[in-house]
Amino acid sequence: MLSFIALASVLLVSLASQSEAIWVYTGWDRHALVGSEVRLSCSFFSWRWLSDDVTFSWSYKPDNARSSISIFHYAGGQPYVDNKGPFRDRLEFVGNPQKRDGSILIRNLDYNDNGTFTCDAKNPPDIVGRPSSVRLLVFDKVPVRAGVITGAIIGSVLGLVILIVAIYFLMRFLVARRVLNLSVSKMEKGKKGKGKEGSQQRQMWSLFSPRGPGPVRHPRPVQ
């Protein structure tokens, strides 16, 4: 019994400390054209209410470098952008900390901006968590992803074929029904005109009508 209580309390404590972790989300990678701008988004999830001391920091590690430099920091309600490093005058804070959003905007991209951007968010007292990274890839023209055009062509051609076949069958059905209605109305006129043939017409009509009680098998004698 005592061991059970000990085990339960250990589990509860570990769960509680897990739930104290902060989860930071960024994208996985971003593709952008040379000369354009890109928005790197960063948001977090925390079990605590948003504190006034929430902080965001972004750091940048170029592709073939071994260490990263810090390029952005938000603390105490104030954003501090890079004013000496590779992103001076190109970085802008476009996030909304009240909505847990710490996104930055980088303008006028260049090939040297290829690299990994890491966002770290802290929401005191919830400070234990892993920073999240997004890779930036700068192209001179955005490549088409494999399989997109293939799938589009296959899908559109098959859709067109199915549409044409459906229209063909619909037209056949409609024309057949129109022919049926015409013949039925002709027979009705015949029924009104010649009363002698009435019973025979009625029998033939029940043979043709699709909603009737079914074809009449045994003929009725004409009076």
Add this chain to the structure above:
Amino acid sequence: MLLLLLGIVLLHIAALVLLCVSTIVSTWVETSGSSADLWLNCSTTNGGSHCDPANTSEWIQAVQATMILSVIFSVISLFLFFCQLFTLQKGGRFFFTGIFQILASLFVMSGATIYTVKSADWVPEAASYGYAYILAWVAFPIALISGFIYIILRKRE
């Protein structure tokens, strides 16, 4: 009559097999030491062979799409042939079957044509066309003839 039917079905299956092989096998262009097709570029360097996914330009994706569509249409046409064999009235023509088979042949022709015209972009100068490419061009007239036979064939008894 049965012999004729068997011959037609064999022709259709031959066209289908050629289309499948040409779409799947990896030798549209060959150089000494590497081969490439619609899906992979494989090269044998000293020791082993190493395959990269193909260049993702728009035209090679169009060729992939047309080859897959031609295989699909040929399969649908074979299926429709067996359906129409049992449901068509005497004297009727295998119209749908022929239409789908002709569509399949047109797609394989357009795929092979696009590949021929645009292959300068992604094929090195010293490469020669491999057997899968030739099979694609052979499959086109076979499928076309098969489709026309279906259209002029009339169902008997």
